[in-house]
Amino acid sequence: MSLATSSLGAASRKSLLALSPAIVDTLVIAAFAAVVSLLRTGFVFGIENNLFHFPIVAGLGNEPQFHDDAFIQSLRYFASGVWILLNDTQKDLGRTEVLFFVLNYLSRLLSFVGFLCCASLLGVVTRRDKIVFSLILCAIAFLDGYSRAGGMGGLFVNYFTHSEIANGTVLLAIYFAARRWFMSAAIACGVTFFVNAFVAVWLAPLLVLVAATSMLRGETTLRTVCWRTLAGLVISLPIAYPVLHAVLGNPEFGKPPGFDYPAYLREYYAGHSLITAVDLDNILVMVAVIAAGAAAFAWFGARARALQAAYLGAILVYAAGIVIPFVSGANLVLNLQLLRSGTQIYLLAGLAVAALATNWLSRDRAIAFLPGCLMVLCLGINGIAIALVVPLVVVVVLATGSKRSVTDDAPASHRRFGYAALALAGLVLWPLAVRQDVALNRLFNDAVGEWKDVGNWASAATRTDAIFLPPPHRPETTTADPADLALARATIFEFVAHRRIWVDYKRGAAAMWTPSYYRIWHERMTETEALESHAARLAYAAGHGIGYVVDRCETLSSQRDVVFRTRRLCVSAAERAPAG
Incomplete structure (x- = not known):
């Protein structure tokens, strides 16, 4: 018994050690990719939603001149755990600009860790593939800035705000659920709730669909899912408590607003909640992103079932955001801002197309190499050019047949055209995007x-x-x-x-x-x-x-x-x- 136990322990330690290089690779590559991504977007201190963050960090609500300022006092109920932690820290920490820059970098790093974890489910496991995948993510135009048909849902943005931290936790939660680590997925959802409660609400249906897919495929049971999820939720309670306390402690929570709430949304910022306020161009871009992501996930077939379920869930949540305002004017419902959940569609679509391009670029003599290069080129162009991913997938399917043997050799000319496309993407499109972001940040x-x-x-x-x-x-x-x-x-x-x-x-x-x-x-x-x-x-x-x-x-x-x-x-x- 002792010998068996010793052998088992040695095997476990060997297994852990075997995983270590992969984990280290992921962290190092994510850290490097976060730097490259920040070089593209840049960083600005003191813009956009920092309007809500600065008074909290500076503790303005405690100063006598703000005691009767209704806006500043309302920020006591701005329920994000990030700002609860940073409340009134300016006087102690000082250099808030440095703090925000570091947090912005860590937020971006977390996103890349989430992307790389999910990409491992799609075959992106070697060091080379992880690097290629991460560089492609840095070059995807639709991940730079905000989701278009969701009223400014943040992706890779040029300043620090709490919501973008949740991009990484969402991806990790989906990864854990896809691996059937339901307790970890529930904890990740709890952390997401701490960061941004709305995002956790958007995330929950995705995790349910991933779990349901695993059960339908016989990979787990309802009992296992329920018990492990319950355990994760119990562990998450202390994490979620500060946000729950802030929400439930708000004396106006759950009370009728006393005014026409949909009319207020149209007066203020309707694009977060009402599809009728989104212009046609942005809707077409969203449709193009959805189509590209769907085509890429379809290519991976059965091994992407869990991620396909999550993607379907993201689309359904977004669809609910389109429909609900037509049937309900309740502020508690409309405040969920389900149109902003389009960020989840963007994240998963970006994951799928970057992983597919990485797969196709694995051999420069292969049939899929040129389409992969053209895909990278399309991904670097803003707007509906992303929709070209769909015909590229169709072309490769037709060229390779039902077996999808993308490693078969292609004519040498394909390789030359492919490298030309990559050069155009890396030496022209990416610098132009950086230049545009630098110019805007300077303003x-x-x-x-x-x-x-x-x-x-x-x-x-x-x-x-x-x-x-x-x-x-x-x-x-x-x-x-x-x-x-x-x-x-x-x-x-x-x-x-x-x-x-x-x-x-x-x-x-x-x-x-x-x-x-x-x-x-x-x-x-x-x-x-x-x-x-x-x-x-x-x-x-x-x-x-x-x-x-x-x-x-x-x-x-x-x-x-x-x-x-x-x-x-x-x-x-x-x-x-x-x-x-």
């Missing part, structure tokens, strides 16, 4: 820099209870000039200045978790949008106790009342407030 960084200057001046030269009225801005009325769009957001101002903002369009999101804020936001937005001149804005500010008005300098007929300016922003005093 955002310039705008953030100007708002920092305004914030630093406000912090030093105005009373702590001073209120600022930022430039008017709505996405649908803004000009097409990216520079104007970048400058329109005062995202970083409060974080730097510790001074209040009167109203901002993007703050309307707070009505989703604190409906009482809607009346304040709607009233202030309606009033300020009706102001047609700088003089009218100054008069409005003076009548509402707002000390300062910020406008684009070129819109001012006179700068007599300007007390501070940057290159493009002018701060005017509505009423002379003594320096504090």
Whole structure:
């Protein structure tokens, strides 16, 4: 017995050691790929949804000048465990920009670990294939930025926000479920809930379908699935508790909003919830992505059954997001923002096409090599070009027959054309994409820099209870000039200045978790949008106790009342407030 036990233990240790190089390879390659991906997207501190994050990190809700600020106080119920952990850490940690950059990198790293784990189910297991697969992911245009027909669901984005952390946990949860590690899958879902509860809700049906597929194939039993999942959920409870506590502790949770909620969504940001608000071009791109992913998964056949089930689940959740607003106007339902679940479709489609291209590129003399190179080329082009993956799969199926023997030799000319396509993708398309992202990030960084200057001046030269009225801005009325769009957001101002903002369009999101804020936001937005001149804005500010008005300098007929300016922003005093 002792000898048998010793032999078994030695075998187990040998097995673990045998796995170690593969695990190390995955981590090292993911770390490298995350760097390459960040080189493409870049990083900007202080844009977009950082508007909601900065007041939490800076602890503004605890400062006396914000005690009656409905928006800032609503962020106490902004229920993500990431921001619960980072609440009021600015004063202790300092260098928030460095912290956000590191977290953004770790978030990207987690995504690549998830991608590589799932890709191992599709035959991407050698070091070479993992590297090729990861580089292809870095070059896929539709993974750069946001999902198109889901109201800006984040993929590889250029700033840190919590939702993108969930991309990695979603992929890992699907991988665990596909391997029939249901306890691990439940824990990964619990971690996803901690990061973003909405994403965990979107993920759950996918995991159910993966488990059902395993049961139908006789690979597991309902009893096993239930007990292991229950064990994982029990382990996840302490992880999910802070978010559950924040949600259930919200005094407005579950109460009727007191206003027409679908009308509010159309007024604020309908694209997150209403398919009727999504333009046709974005819908066509989503259809193209779905078709490409489906064709790629179909190629892998039976070995991809679990991932195919997850992909079907992602499409069904998205379809539910299309239908539900037509049958329900309940805020609790619409707040799930099921259209944003399109990010899961994008992630899985990206996984499938990258794994398929990697498979086809395995031998440069093979029949599938040229189609694989052309696929990489298509993946580097934005828009519906991704749909070309479908005919490429059909062509390879027809060329190789029912056995799909993609390793059969092809004419030498195919190899030359293939390398030319790869060169075009790597030496032209990728640098162009990087250049475009760098140019856009420069605009955002310039705008953030100007708002920092305004914030630093406000912090030093105005009373702590001073209120600022930022430039008017709505996405649908803004000009097409990216520079104007970048400058329109005062995202970083409060974080730097510790001074209040009167109203901002993007703050309307707070009505989703604190409906009482809607009346304040709607009233202030309606009033300020009706102001047609700088003089009218100054008069409005003076009548509402707002000390300062910020406008684009070129819109001012006179700068007599300007007390501070940057290159493009002018701060005017509505009423002379003594320096504090």
